[in-house]
Amino acid sequence: MVYRIGIAGCGTVGRGLVALLGEKREYLEKKYGFRFTLNLVSDFIKGTVASDDGMDPADIIKNLNEKGDLRFMKEAQEVTGTNPLANLLARTPVDILCDATPTNYETGEPSLGILRTAIQSGAHAVTCSKGGVGLDLAGLQELASAKDVQIRYESSVLSGTPLLNLVRGPLAGCVVEKVMGIVNGTTNYILTMMEGGAGYAESLKEAQRLGYAETDPTGDVEGFDSAVKVCIMAQEFFGRKLNVAEIDRQGITALTVSDVKTAQAEGKRIKLIAGIERNGDSVSGYVKPIAVGLSHPLASVMGATNAVCLTTDSLGDVTIIGPGAGAKETAQGLLSDMLSIQALSYR
Amino acid sequence: MVYRIGIAGCGTVGRGLVALLGEKREYLEKKYGFRFTLNLVSDFIKGTVASDDGMDPADIIKNLNEKGDLRFMKEAQEVTGTNPLANLLARTPVDILCDATPTNYETGEPSLGILRTAIQSGAHAVTCSKGGVGLDLAGLQELASAKDVQIRYESSVLSGTPLLNLVRGPLAGCVVEKVMGIVNGTTNYILTMMEGGAGYAESLKEAQRLGYAETDPTGDVEGFDSAVKVCIMAQEFFGRKLNVAEIDRQGITALTVSDVKTAQAEGKRIKLIAGIERNGDSVSGYVKPIAVGLSHPLASVMGATNAVCLTTDSLGDVTIIGPGAGAKETAQGLLSDMLSIQALSYR
Numbered sequence: 001m002v003y004r005i006g007i008a009g010c011g012t013v014g015r016g017l018v019a020l021l022g023e024k025r026e027y028l029e030k031k032y033g034f035r036f037t038l039n040l041v042s043d044f045i046k047g048t049v050a051s052d053d054g055m056d057p058a059d060i061i062k063n064l065n066e067k068g069d070l071r072f073m074k075e076a077q078e079v080t081g082t083n084p085l086a087n088l089l090a091r092t093p094v095d096i097l098c099d100a101t102p103t104n105y106e107t108g109e110p111s112l113g114i115l116r117t118a119i120q121s122g123a124h125a126v127t128c129s130k131g132g133v134g135l136d137l138a139g140l141q142e143l144a145s146a147k148d149v150q151i152r153y154e155s156s157v158l159s160g161t162p163l164l165n166l167v168r169g170p171l172a173g174c175v176v177e178k179v180m181g182i183v184n185g186t187t188n189y190i191l192t193m194m195e196g197g198a199g200y201a202e203s204l205k206e207a208q209r210l211g212y213a214e215t216d217p218t219g220d221v222e223g224f225d226s227a228v229k230v231c232i233m234a235q236e237f238f239g240r241k242l243n244v245a246e247i248d249r250q251g252i253t254a255l256t257v258s259d260v261k262t263a264q265a266e267g268k269r270i271k272l273i274a275g276i277e278r279n280g281d282s283v284s285g286y287v288k289p290i291a292v293g294l295s296h297p298l299a300s301v302m303g304a305t306n307a308v309c310l311t312t313d314s315l316g317d318v319t320i321i322g323p324g325a326g327a328k329e330t331a332q333g334l335l336s337d338m339l340s341i342q343a344l345s346y347r
Numbered sequence: 348m349v350y351r352i353g354i355a356g357c358g359t360v361g362r363g364l365v366a367l368l369g370e371k372r373e374y375l376e377k378k379y380g381f382r383f384t385l386n387l388v389s390d391f392i393k394g395t396v397a398s399d400d401g402m403d404p405a406d407i408i409k410n411l412n413e414k415g416d417l418r419f420m421k422e423a424q425e426v427t428g429t430n431p432l433a434n435l436l437a438r439t440p441v442d443i444l445c446d447a448t449p450t451n452y453e454t455g456e457p458s459l460g461i462l463r464t465a466i467q468s469g470a471h472a473v474t475c476s477k478g479g480v481g482l483d484l485a486g487l488q489e490l491a492s493a494k495d496v497q498i499r500y501e502s503s504v505l506s507g508t509p510l511l512n513l514v515r516g517p518l519a520g521c522v523v524e525k526v527m528g529i530v531n532g533t534t535n536y537i538l539t540m541m542e543g544g545a546g547y548a549e550s551l552k553e554a555q556r557l558g559y560a561e562t563d564p565t566g567d568v569e570g571f572d573s574a575v576k577v578c579i580m581a582q583e584f585f586g587r588k589l590n591v592a593e594i595d596r597q598g599i600t601a602l603t604v605s606d607v608k609t610a611q612a613e614g615k616r617i618k619l620i621a622g623i624e625r626n627g628d629s630v631s632g633y634v635k636p637i638a639v640g641l642s643h644p645l646a647s648v649m650g651a652t653n654a655v656c657l658t659t660d661s662l663g664d665v666t667i668i669g670p671g672a673g674a675k676e677t678a679q680g681l682l683s684d685m686l687s688i689q690a691l692s693y694r
Contacts, residue, residue: 160662162517169516170509172686297668300647314679315507315670321644322665332661339519
């Protein structure tokens, strides 16, 4: 089949996905037999374009580059109603809707609504936003199951570095017993700078200058971002719903260079660890700075790189290390989810 | 469907697989919907048992524990003909044949013959032996394609630590551009000991005492084992057939404690790296000791642990670290391949 793709959100990641789809069209067809048309791109600010015949990704990128807007394209659409996406999908149905909108931790919106609307329309849903899946993954899975479609969210944890799909597929048969991860690049970058002797404030400023940290860094440095990811992993690996409020959460704002140096002197390195543990029937999650020994696989993960170490029953520790952010990286995660949907669908 | 499973080779790994299947039967059905019967176990030394109704894994383990042999079981079979496995499979057909025989690098046997026979019989083939797939992966894939079955060989590189299936599934969409790995635990264990100040001979002896190294350690220490794995990865990731003789191969036998210490003094660590590089259209493989900087993700991989760092187009470097040997670990790799076969088959 030819997959009709829609993209909600055309910021850095959405645009990265449009570009990646354009660049890789031939490769995807040749290597994976994956054929697609790009039928819908909708952004709250930049406008909406849609076409039953599909649009040229290069055309969309050109418009974004030259005009920063989609409203001048011939495929531009009026957006109407209380649920504009539902109306758009009714007019221009898609087989896979990719949600690349920014996250609001507290409400899960707009991601949650987008994913529900997409699934209700009969489309598979793929997201890189941790908003919706962090808040109500079980509910979304139930809805997807009822509509006989898939929901996938690889990029919501480590951007394109595969973790969720690693456990689903290549690690199938293994039981995950424990999780320890560095799932926030901003804080890891700050901690790496502090090891070099810079203070917390200076390191944060540098992370902001480089675009790793936002102007209001609370979500990262207080561990909220990591905590939402813990919730996603708890549901995915342990089938257990945890809320952010249940996570034993401590950020890095109270850390001093002296704490970092003390750990170094003890042959350790302080990392903001996002972890999940199982005790009998109970599953608990935490986010906190931990001094890990240098021989621990997470100790050598520096800068904005992310990593997760899974303790499993049959393999012991398995660690995956890779990028945790970036437009192309996150778009790759969305793409891999689409290829998984194809691989696991009846052909 | 209920998969009829056969196992060729009942040494440490084959027996580990029988045990794992027994332990995980309920879990596999519940979590993956994977149902199986164990219909055939055949070992050159311990004999062959087969049954159309399936056998109890616990029964087989009990016989191996108590008698070290399968010939006393009621399901014991006469083995006859020039291709005994073909005759066995004609009498007791299976849907998946797991090859867990030891490897001969040069001839690829008995693995190569077992895999061909299994595929010819119409069974999916799964192997942890690098013999057959190292020598003629392309030929086996062609045969499998002609017979409309799958051949899978995750465990042939890093035992159960997923690498090949990681690239096939979760990393789908990415192009692998470069490979650097520690794919031999014996040599990495020896190098780790040498960092502690032990000489090569002493370290080798300790590795032999612990069962990491064989009595004749040539295959490991001269880099043949790693070179065969390079051939498998070259075919898998680059679609390119390399022979062991084409690999630029150098072992660790000439390394001295002084070499190791010199690297340490330069902030580096010597690792036996198995690598693949692409230059334009040409793909070349190597196995050699390389002093990698301590910030390299392979530098902190110590002892018998294995790891592979893949450089990709969309994600940059992605590294997976995990066990590279062990009965249960290798059996898990075989199991994950079986679950992949199920996931990717028409249901």
